[in-house]
Amino acid sequence: MTATQIQSPRSGNDRGQSSSGDSGRIAPQYRRNGSARGNFEMLAWLFMRLSGVVLVVLIFGHLFVNLLVGEGIHAIDFGFVAGKWADPFWQFWDLAMLWLAMLHGTNGVRTIINDYAEKDSTRFWLKMVLYAATTVIIILGTLVIFTFNPCPVVDGVQLPGGFCPA
Amino acid sequence: MSAELAEPASKIELPAGVGGGGEIPTFDITLRVRRYNPEVSEEARWDDFKLTMYGTDRVLDALHKIKWEVDGSVSFRRSCAHGVCGSDAMRINGRNRLACKTLLKDLDTSKPITVEPIKGLPVEKDLIVDMEPFFQSFREVMPFLINKGHEPTKERLQSAEDRERFDDTTKCILCAACTSSCPVFWTDGQYFGPAAIVNAHRFIFDSRDDAGDMRLEILNDKEGVWRCRTTFNCSEACPRGIQVTQAIAEVKQAILSRKI
Numbered sequence: 271m272t273a274t275q276i277q278s279p280r281s282g283n284d285r286g287q288s289s290s291g292d293s294g295r296i297a298p299q300y301r302r303n304g305s306a307r308g309n310f311e312m313l314a315w316l317f318m319r320l321s322g323v324v325l326v327v328l329i330f331g332h333l334f335v336n337l338l339v340g341e342g343i344h345a346i347d348f349g350f351v352a353g354k355w356a357d358p359f360w361q362f363w364d365l366a367m368l369w370l371a372m373l374h375g376t377n378g379v380r381t382i383i384n385d386y387a388e389k390d391s392t393r394f395w396l397k398m399v400l401y402a403a404t405t406v407i408i409i410l411g412t413l414v415i416f417t418f419n420p421c422p423v424v425d426g427v428q429l430p431g432g433f434c435p436a
Numbered sequence: 437m438s439a440e441l442a443e444p445a446s447k448i449e450l451p452a453g454v455g456g457g458g459e460i461p462t463f464d465i466t467l468r469v470r471r472y473n474p475e476v477s478e479e480a481r482w483d484d485f486k487l488t489m490y491g492t493d494r495v496l497d498a499l500h501k502i503k504w505e506v507d508g509s510v511s512f513r514r515s516c517a518h519g520v521c522g523s524d525a526m527r528i529n530g531r532n533r534l535a536c537k538t539l540l541k542d543l544d545t546s547k548p549i550t551v552e553p554i555k556g557l558p559v560e561k562d563l564i565v566d567m568e569p570f571f572q573s574f575r576e577v578m579p580f581l582i583n584k585g586h587e588p589t590k591e592r593l594q595s596a597e598d599r600e601r602f603d604d605t606t607k608c609i610l611c612a613a614c615t616s617s618c619p620v621f622w623t624d625g626q627y628f629g630p631a632a633i634v635n636a637h638r639f640i641f642d643s644r645d646d647a648g649d650m651r652l653e654i655l656n657d658k659e660g661v662w663r664c665r666t667t668f669n670c671s672e673a674c675p676r677g678i679q680v681t682q683a684i685a686e687v688k689q690a691i692l693s694r695k696i
Contacts (some may be wrong), residue, residue, distance in 0.1 A: 297558050300569035300625040302659055309695060311662035316692065385620055385665070 314377055321374045328367045352420035361415055368411045376404045461491045465540060466548040467498050469510060472559050480559070483507070484548060489540050495528055495551065496535040499563075512563035519675060522611030526563050527552040532613040532673035554616035556625060570612045573628045577636035577654055582647035598643040605638040605683050607676040614670035614680050620663050627663045628655065630670035630680045637683040640690060652691045661688050 336350075337343050354360040379400055387393035421428060465487055472480040485502050496517055503510045515521040517536045524535040529543060529550055543549050557565040583592070608631060615621050615629030636655055640648040655661045661684055670680035 296568050296572055297566065300572070302626055309656065311658055311660070312656055312691060312695065315662045315688070381665075384663075385623055388623060 314380075318374060318377055321370045325367070325370050325374060328363065328370065332363070332367060348420070352418070355415065355418045356420070365412065365415050368415070369408060372404055372408050372411075376400060462488055463491070463541075463545055464488050465498065465545045467495075467502065468548040468550045469499075469502070469562070470550070470552040471510070471562055472553075473509075473561055482550075483510075491541050493540050494536055495526075495533075495538045495540060495543075495549070496524060498540060498549075499535060499551070510563075511561045520609065522609035522675075525554055525611040525613040525616070525675070527554055532617045534611060534613070534675045537675055554612055556616045556618070556622045557612070565612075565616075567612060569625055570615055570629065570631065571610075573615075573632040574610065574635055576628070577632050577639075577651055578647065579635040579639065581639065581642070581645055582650075583644060584646040592644045594643055601643070602638050602641040604678050605634045605641075607678050608634050608638070609676060610635075611675060613673040613675055614678075617669040617673035619667060619669065620665060626659045628657070628660055630664075630684060633661055633664075633684050633687055634678060634680055637687050640687065648690075649694065652687070652694055655687055656691050656695075661691065664688070 336346060355364070380397060383393055383396045383400065387396055467485045467487060469483050469485065470480055471483045485498075485506055487498055487501055487506075489498055489501070496514060499510065499512055499514075503512075512524060512526070512535070514524040514536065516523070519534055519537045522534070525532060526535055527533075527550075528535065528538055532554055535551070540549070551563065553559050553563045553565050557567065557570060559565050610631060612631060614634070615631045618627065618630055620627045621629050633655060636651045639645045640651050664681070664684045666681055666685070668681050670684075671678070671682070674680055
């Protein structure tokens with residue numbers, strides 16, 4: 271026999287009826303619906319590991335700069351955040367942190383839903399809620415990072431602040 | 437048995453009480469067995485059996501004693517009764533074990549010992565489950581040698597190092613203790629399960645086999661190796677001591693290095 275002649279029992283669509291050595295009495299809830307090939311699950315698995323490593327660096331760097339450097343936690347105020355986001359480096363840092371943390375967390379919750387939801391409809395709707403929340407937060411966060419203006423001017427009048435140049 | 441039976445003459449005179457069964461310590465246990473009979477009731481229930489057992493007895497001996505002397509309707513699978521065939525995997529005190537390899541004296545005999553069918557597979561009666569979904573996943577990974585080359589006139593030779601590569605996963609006896617200890621399998625029974633992956637590993641890493649890529653492709657499925665959450669339940673449950681979680685990780689790496 272050669273490998274090309276041999277087909278996995280999975281190549282039949284309906285698990286439980288396709289293979290000849292099968293008694294055909296598998297309880298229906300154990301039958302997999304078709305085969306879901308493609309590398310999505312592999313890439314998701316890989317993304318979790320890689321983003322996790324990157325996030326460790328990003329988050330500890332973030333905590334170090336915000337809480338320990340200089341005056342540390344006492345220096346954090348609106349002006350501090352405004353100053354950071356005036357720098358493209360910190361804009362990129364926070365953007366990377368936002369996207370990676372959101373996608374990492376979303377993928378984690380996605381696998382938890384896959385593992386714990388027992389009905390397909392429950393699983394589907396929980397994931398829809400999850401994806402909707404993720405999309406809103408990522409878009410909103412990205413907008414804030416790039417459109418942030420510490421000295422907004424409304425109707426020609428500068429809003430009160432005290433840290434903007436007059 | 438009884439001491440009144442005429443024993444064959446011995447060359448050595450043994451004092452009374454030595455050499456007989458009486459010297460093995462006995463103790464009382466309560467075996468709490470999960471009972472289910474769909475012909476009587478859809479509800480499963482617990483039955484307690486009080487037994488006097490010996491220090492050399494296993495859980496399987498207690499089940500035999502119940503079936504042969506107390507309640508003949510108790511149903512369970514067992515074949516070789518010596519840890520080779522893998523028929524009598526069950527949940528003993530909440531852990532998947534072979535009843536024939538679990539000594540009663542190693543369990544806490546002061547409390548009732550619970551015996552349940554393995555989890556995640558449909559129960560048919562008492563401790564007997566429907567193994568068909570488990571074996572279907574096993575069949576799907578094609579657990580047999582596939583070789584493209586010409587058939588040799590004698591055996592297919594392999595170096596000791598090549599044989600060592602997959603030695604651990606050759607030990608599987610298909611008892612289903614690992615798959616039915618996996619929380620991912622419990623949820624919906626769709627996951628291929630550790631046993632199927634172990635048996636795929638046995639051929640993927642066999643230098644004589646040519647269908648490793650095909651098996652990796654099968655396991656690169658939505659319900660394949662990526663559903664493993666490395667909880668190590670399977671490694672803990674395996675009565676043959678196979679490092680199941682490690683085998684799954686090796687298959688994951690093989691898929692990754694093949695794709696990237």
